[in-house]
Amino acid sequence: MSSIAPGKEVIGxxxxxxxxxxxxxxxxxxxxxxxxxxxxxxxxxxxxxxxxDYWRAANNSALQFVLDREYVAHTPDHSMPAQEVFAAYRRWASDVGLKPLGRNAFYEALADAGRHGIAIADDRNGVKTVRGVSLLRGLQ
Incomplete structure (x- = not known):
């Protein structure tokens, strides 16, 4: 810390x-x-x-799930029913000791995965699907 010599202060x-x-x-x-x-x-x-990205994943268990390479593979051209992905997420949450989100909150939280090439949308029949993931490790 520097100090100003007495008498050298600039008042005002x-x-x-x-x-x-x-x-x-x-x-x-x-x-x-x-x-x-x-x-x-x-x-x-x-x-x-x-x-x-780390903070978002740490505060979003749906994003943690789709980024967990032991359980989920990123497959850009693959789509599957969102209900199956949600069921797999619930099993994953139990395996890793997290309280799972409810279905609608899970679907909303997946929106954060868009920058990772994962999207959730209604197909032409009105069924919610998740594009960009495949399930691994017996979660299918």
Whole structure:
């Protein structure tokens, strides 16, 4: 910690800065806001994205399930009834010691898996299906 020698203090410095630099600071803030608007938001580093993905998975057991390579394989062209995936998820949750989500909450939570190539939607017959996963380890 640096200290200022006695007698060298600038009394009223904060007030002087506000009075003299207020316009420049406002311009700087507006410039930054314009850059953020052009960029579409705050920039993300690879590490930031990785930590956000980790946090999302840690707080979403449906996402944990579809990312568990011992139980689920990612198969982009494969679709299966969502009810089967939900039943497998409930068995998985029991195996790993988690309280499973209810069916509708599970379906909503799967939306977070979209960036992993997994999607849930109604097929043309109105049956919910999950695309992008195959079940492993006796969960079928």
């Amino acid at each position: 410095l904060a007030e002087r800065i506000v009075a003299e630099e207020q316009g420049a600071v406002l311009g700087w803030l507006l410039e930054g806001a314009a850059r953020l608007a052009q960029a579409g938001g705050l920039p993300e580093t690879d590490n930031h994205r990785r930590l956000i």
